[in-house]
Amino acid sequence: MKKVLATLTFLAAGLAAASPGAAQDKTIKVGTALDFTAVYTFLTAEYSQGQRDYIALLNARGGIKGHPVDIMVVDTGNQPQRGIEAYERFKSEGAVLVDFLSTPVSRAVVPRALNDGINVLTMFHGRSDAADGTVFPTIFPASPSYWAQATAIIKYIEEQEKGNLKDKKIALVLIDSPFGREPIPVFEELSKRLGYKFSAFPYPSPGNEQSATWTQVRRERPDWTIIWGAGGGQPVSVREAIRNGIPIDRLASVIWLSETDMNIVGASQTKGALRFEGVAYGKDVPLIAAIEKEVIAKGKGAGPAERVGSTYYNIGVATMAVFAEGARLALEKEGGPLTPAKLKRGLESIKDYTADGLLPPLTITSEDHQGGGRGRIAAWDGAKWVPKTDWIAAHQDIVWNLIRQESAKFKNSGN
Amino acid sequence: MLLDTPVARPTRAIVEPPPAPSSADDTLLSLLARNAATHARRVALRERDLGIWHEYTWRDYLDQVVALAAGLEALGFEPAEPMLVIGDNRARLYFAMLAAAALRGVPAPIYPEVPPEELAHFARERARFAIAEDQEQVDKLLELRARTGAPEYIIYDDPRGLAGYAASGLIDYETVVARGRARLKADPGLAADLIARAGPDDGAVLLHSSGTTGRPKGVLLKHRRVLAAIRNAAAADYFREGEEYVAYLPMAWIGDFVFSVGAAIALRFVVSIPEGQETVLRDLREIAPTLYFASARSWDNLLTRLQVGIDESTPLKRGLVAFFMRLAIDIERRRLAGERPRPWWNVLRGLGELVVYGPIKDHLGLGRAHRCYTAGEAIGEDTFLFFRALGLNLKQFYGQTENCALTAAQDDARVRLHTVGRALPGVEIRIDENGEVLIRAESVFDGYVDDPDATARTLVDGWLRTGDAGYLEPDGELVILGRVGEVVHTSAGERFIPNYIENRIKFSQYVRDVAVLGAGRPFLAAIVCIDMEAVGHWAQVRGVAYTSYADLSQKPEVYALVQGVLRHVNGVLPPPLRLRRFVNLHKAFDPDDGEVTRTRKLRRNVIEKRYAQIIDAIYAGASEIEFEARITYETGESGVLRRRLTIMDVGA
């Protein structure tokens, strides 16, 4: 009697598992367990839409070398145990690659994925030190880590200040979490190298209330202010910055600042605000245009058409483009069916891949899973994001020092 | 009492009877010693005290009996001396009975609810020794002693409340046993001597015939008689070795002695004694007996309780019970009528066993009961069918105190409602020219104590005259109609046995007792005592408010209910014997008022005398009567209450 309920749930879950999906052997399966309902809601819907639209484009064009792709999507609510359940289910379904778009869930799954040899795509989230392919053979950040984003932002500031940062004050306003604190070592290291004065101002998670922090920032009178948060805290940061007289064109953000945030604060008020960009924005990118023509126009889109080309939509497209490129290379070299191991080798042979201009040139090797760490700085012009630089990468030595240092810790902790 | 004429089913091969449980030289003591030697660690008695079952093995049993006997002897107990045993069933009271028997004395159990003034009837033997269950019984015995000078020694089981008593001769059971143990220690040969002292022709127990007519008469039963009766019954597979039995019926009733002591020792039963009379039904479930005896009334009460419980159950459960019980009763009716079993019976019964029959039997504590018996009065058709339909092997038997309770019993192949079965092996039954049932067997007693006249009237030419009117069917099955003396005539000369009609009326769950009037009167009428539990629930369901039994009995709705019951019975009676009028009595018949016997048989003369006012009013055609009720309080005092009772015509 005691476990009747549980038995029922197992039956139910079993029912769910027995859903149609076991198509032909040729089908390549990708599992995405995303957070649609809790913390990452600000981007998940657009991100997932981009992923599915791109897969639709791929399949419409005949799949990857004739292999159709099946993308499984479930919600995790940002809960590690639900992520683990989804991961185990993807594993039993034969997924070659999984994506969780959640730092806590990715972190919880990493030990299992490393053990099982299943590829985890962690673009713009997850462990930065996973860029070390020798320690994390199947984890693929394939994007500039937060450390690389920090160096790129400093590089831009350096250029704006004509290469002289001596005695300039740079303030970092961060969410008080491991994510927020992650870039601090980079800024500190660079301040030694470039001579600027660095100070960090944490605000408590989740960031709805930051006024006390920004009062301190105003007192500091920084020359440049960098905001490091995500989701609901970001528009609050921007609004507080404006209210406290921080010059808006000297406010730069980590990658998580979108047109939605700007519209919340006021599209025109925020003109000039800067952000790091790892994926090109807008519909002008050839790949996005192709999706619009071949998928959206035919009514096969996975969501509202007005989202196409948005920041997070394009990031979603980029993730699947990287996967597809890896899969293509693997199938080309080793033939089907695609296994996780083949895909890993395929991803590690990606070279200067730009996804028709969507991405900075990406080169992944078995050691470097970051892919070059390139990105660019874009400014908000009141309606859209305008690139201010080329795809740049800077101070990668600092980045890689940190990657190696942290991955070594991880390696040791497992034993 | 007659069902549609049943067709006998073919008799199945006779099962080989179990080995004879005893020989002619045995006594209960020698068999007890045998059990203690061969099954020392096997549980013999279980007694519930404060929720916990205390167990006695056969060795403990013998040990207690011998020690107590030694202690009694030290007090001066002599052979042939009676020993009063008074109280509810308790292990130590059983030990005392056997200890007295070991000393060749005569244990004389008495109904515990006998009021002090009646105690003298039972105690006319001037017993010097008595064992009492508790303070209440000790008080009664002390009162008796104040009146008659005996008993000299009162041994008590439960010392609660007795600490301050200064009366002489009042001894704790433990003290007597301790004294006995001291003697046994000092004299190693004493134990064996005590076991061997009694012979088969010594008295095993002194009981009193229930005495529907006149005062109770003393019936002395020897070891030889009791053991013969048990041998006869065992030969008929009436019970088997090692049964689980529950000792809850009064110790003064022959059945209890035969089952709980005689057969229990001869066949090594495990006898369980409930905590008290109030907890019997509850404890029954903990005991789960394999052998169960209850009077027809008890079965009726049980059915009433079940029906009340099911009536207030949830619709689903109620529906399932109704469906499966209807089904099972139908199957049982057909089976008793001799129809061949059909395969689908088993399928449906199997399902019903899981869903309804098994759980109900489990609730009753009869889930393991392979042999269920009833005797005494005829059992109602509904009740009989219901319990048999549940899957209980309920059978009737016939017996009397004078024949150790075991005369005839139904066997599995010939269960019928109107018969009481065939003579047990070793028992001869004859019907004399007046229609009276006569018995000859080794188990028949040797005569009433100190009453040669009654003995001469009862034992004639080696035959026991039972006083029961009956006949034998061609296949040897005995049918009992009633008491020979019960046949009466209306003033128009119509013959009838009131008891027979009363039993039919009492088959209704709403009627607890009824007295049918009409001897020497122009027509038949009834005094009805409603059943408080069943009618109370019936009233509750229908929103009829009432305060007491008396109030409830006079409700017009209740009158209508009883009227319906009587009309139903009238439907099967010949027109001259139909009931014309009835009255609902304001109280139930009570043994304390002498209206019924302890075994709930009507005392017609008492009722006719006490309710003469009412009876006259019935036959005078009155529609109500102001009755002066004499009531007896618990203290023994009596008072008068005025009651206005409605008298109603039964109608068509």
Added chain:
Amino acid sequence: MFYRLAGVRHTSYAADRALWPVPVDRWQIRALLALAVGAPFLLPDLYLTSYLLPWLVWSTAALGLNLLMGWAGQIHLGYAAVMAIGAYGAIHAVRLGIPFELALLGSGLLSAAIGLVFGFAALRVKGLYLAISTLAMQYLVDWIISHVPAISGGSQATLQAPAFRFLGVPVAGDWSRYYVALAVCVLVTSFLLNVGRTSFGRALAAVREKDFAAAVIGVNAFYFKLMAFWCSSFLGGVSGAVLAFCYYRAVTPEQFNLDVSIQAVAMVIVGGMGSVIGSYLGAALVLLAPIVLNNLVGAFARAAALPLHQEVLSHIPLILYGVLIVGFLLFEPLGLAKVYANIRNYFLVWPFRHARH
């Protein structure tokens, strides 16, 4: 219907107090234990590792919290912090080379010691005030873990659970991890089952009903409140350690944040305060219902080809889950344990409505 009570009797008061006097219950327990032991052979790994295993661990944790909330009547909103202390304590201990068994005990003791400190709050405040003080513990522990890299494991704030042996057997695969969790769960369950029969359990109940009334009848409320915090924290620490080693295999602060504390409290309340089986049922509902609902809704949407957006689809299970929890509590405010008891009782008195006699 299934419960047969005839012949159930006791020859001593000790037997009368047995945990399962009814034979059917005993058979149920045996069957469940056999199923639990045989689960790795019966269930696909997916269900073993991501349903049964976390359920067992969370039930263990819920039992620990239930001891405090259900038995002793003290609320605790920082139970995840207690578990975190156990998890981090055990991982650091094993990394320092301490055997797992000792580390497990040590993590329990560490949690108990720190939990006891916050238990002192319970001596002075009650109800909502106690809730706030324990909430403070949650925030404090969270903050300390995430701000001390030595504890949390560096800027990535993740610590891998090192390889370990249990009773000399290396615990590496899913099966062995499951059996470790099962062993701890069975131990904790039998402890809780027996608590109610001890003077300790009765003292806790007295304190729960009214602490100064308990004091009047000679129960040292001071001592027993602290004992309740101590025991509960010990169990929390152990279950946290098991969670880290057997389930997550790596710990991060998010695994023990306030949400998790709330979930633990929900397990106890939805399951039934002061009930062992309730802790299991509550853990099942709170932990597994979202996952199962999610899968069911997904499968249904796919099968019926519902033209719903993923965002909508993802929120339906959430709504259902909320309805489920509120529904259960409206239907039976005493929790799932009471629902179970009602069902059991329905069959226990079958075919009657009430117990007879």
